Amino acid sequence: MRISVQEAAFDAGAELTAFSTGLTSQGAVVTFTGIVRNSPEGDLQAMEIEHYPGMTEASLREMAQKAMARFALGDVLVIHRYGRLAPDEVIMMVATAAPHRKAAFEAADFLMDYLKSRAPFWKREITDGGATWVASKDADEDALKRW
Amino acid sequence: MRISVQEAAFDAGAELTAFSTGLTSQGAVVTFTGIVRNSPEGDLQAMEIEHYPGMTEASLREMAQKAMARFALGDVLVIHRYGRLAPDEVIMMVATAAPHRKAAFEAADFLMDYLKSRAPFWKREITDGGATWVASKDADEDALKRW
Amino acid sequence: MDVLYFAWVRERIGLPRERIETTAATVRELVAELVAREERYAVAFSDLAALRVAVDQELRDFDAPLAGVREVAFFPPMTGG
Amino acid sequence: MDVLYFAWVRERIGLPRERIETTAATVRELVAELVAREERYAVAFSDLAALRVAVDQELRDFDAPLAGVREVAFFPPMTGG
Numbered sequence: 001m002r003i004s005v006q007e008a009a010f011d012a013g014a015e016l017t018a019f020s021t022g023l024t025s026q027g028a029v030v031t032f033t034g035i036v037r038n039s040p041e042g043d044l045q046a047m048e049i050e051h052y053p054g055m056t057e058a059s060l061r062e063m064a065q066k067a068m069a070r071f072a073l074g075d076v077l078v079i080h081r082y083g084r085l086a087p088d089e090v091i092m093m094v095a096t097a098a099p100h101r102k103a104a105f106e107a108a109d110f111l112m113d114y115l116k117s118r119a120p121f122w123k124r125e126i127t128d129g130g131a132t133w134v135a136s137k138d139a140d141e142d143a144l145k146r147w
Numbered sequence: 148m149r150i151s152v153q154e155a156a157f158d159a160g161a162e163l164t165a166f167s168t169g170l171t172s173q174g175a176v177v178t179f180t181g182i183v184r185n186s187p188e189g190d191l192q193a194m195e196i197e198h199y200p201g202m203t204e205a206s207l208r209e210m211a212q213k214a215m216a217r218f219a220l221g222d223v224l225v226i227h228r229y230g231r232l233a234p235d236e237v238i239m240m241v242a243t244a245a246p247h248r249k250a251a252f253e254a255a256d257f258l259m260d261y262l263k264s265r266a267p268f269w270k271r272e273i274t275d276g277g278a279t280w281v282a283s284k285d286a287d288e289d290a291l292k293r294w
Numbered sequence: 295m296d297v298l299y300f301a302w303v304r305e306r307i308g309l310p311r312e313r314i315e316t317t318a319a320t321v322r323e324l325v326a327e328l329v330a331r332e333e334r335y336a337v338a339f340s341d342l343a344a345l346r347v348a349v350d351q352e353l354r355d356f357d358a359p360l361a362g363v364r365e366v367a368f369f370p371p372m373t374g375g
Numbered sequence: 376m377d378v379l380y381f382a383w384v385r386e387r388i389g390l391p392r393e394r395i396e397t398t399a400a401t402v403r404e405l406v407a408e409l410v411a412r413e414e415r416y417a418v419a420f421s422d423l424a425a426l427r428v429a430v431d432q433e434l435r436d437f438d439a440p441l442a443g444v445r446e447v448a449f450f451p452p453m454t455g456g
């Protein structure tokens with residue numbers, strides 16, 4: 001299990017290669033990569049991500065441990081950046097390994113649902129018009145009821 | 148969109164890097180990688196994958212096109228190997244890119260469901276006890292009814 | 295017409311493909327012709343529910359017509375992924 | 376006790392953290408104390424339903440007790456991922 005909260009950019013492909021190396025008896029690996037999307041107007045200058053040092057890594061670790069146990073995973077990876085990101089930069093990534101497909105998919109979905117509503121990150125979009133905090137969606141909170 | 152039916156091994160991480168390069172306005176990338184699992188007895192010598200040249204690539208292309216349209220994907224990748232594979236070797240991979248998470252996850256799940264029951268591949272396990280064709284599961288066929 | 299066999303169908307029939315001259319109107323009639331020929335076909339086609347068929351490389355059912363068809367393939371349910 | 380603010384809560388209050396001496400028994404009482412202090416707190420805490428709270432870095436509700444607590448943080452709903 002690897003958890004990383006970092007400012008530096010990372011290569012999701014290189015992370016997948018590293019994650020896959022040394023897995024045994026795992027038939028399925030799922031990754032999710034989150035990327036900074038431009039605004040509908042195409043004027044996004046940057047996405048700024050604030051977090052709560054101390055709490056962030058602990059909460060991600062707790063989510064990852066829950067996912068490991070609940071879905072009987074072989075391994076799990078969570079990387080999440082903070083700081084100032086440009087459009088099309090990678091924000092975060094999760095990877096899950098399990099003996100079978102269903103568990104690997106569900107665990108990645110579970111991690112994303114928890115990460116969206118329970119990990120202490122806040123996004124702010126900087127456009128030509130100014131800075132706007134991204135609002136949480138009721139749907140994100142509702143998504144947790146699935147689990 | 149890239150479809151590859153190949154005997155050669157490939158690096159899923161390098162494929163993810165290539166797939167991600169040049170995406171624009173896509174907020175989410177999901178990958179699934181299928182790996183040869185050992186037998187419960189740990190005596191798997193190889194997994195042999197037979198396919199139907201001519202039909203295989205066309206059917207994968209059709210599935211990928213359906214997924215592109217249905218989930219409004221930015222891009223899709225399908226790689227599937229044939230021939231003789233050792234335990235822990237990568238068998239296949241799909242990658243999907245979409246503006247949002249839900250579509251990317253669903254499209255990957257959709258592709259896997261179709262690929263399992265509609266792409267002309269047949270797996271045979273070679274163990275100390277001999278060679279056994281992998282049986283299809285009713286659940287795999289049932290899974291298509293979701294879509 | 296080219297007739298192809300895959301996986302255990304190929305093993306039971308003992309060859310991957312063969313050229314067959316037939317006036318069968320449907321896949322089902324073609325199967326009946328083959329089954330009447332030799333025991334190995336009868337064994338391979340003993341349970342059609344366990345088989346799938348592709349006509350000119352498209353999945354079809356056993357009632358698919360054969361007029362103008364160049365290639366028919368028989369195989370067990372697929373197990374890719 | 377250290378009190379931390381994040382995102383627009385931090386912006387409204389105008390600082391990321393401060394040291395507060397309090398005898399408040401719960402988070403809700405601490406909020407009432409802060410709101411009574413200055414307008415900027417009243418603005419930041421005007422709608423508690425739009426806020427989340429962590430007590431010693433664990434998510435809690437506003438009725439969480441503060442006895443023995445070292446750190447309380449206030450912030451809007453998270454938007455990671």
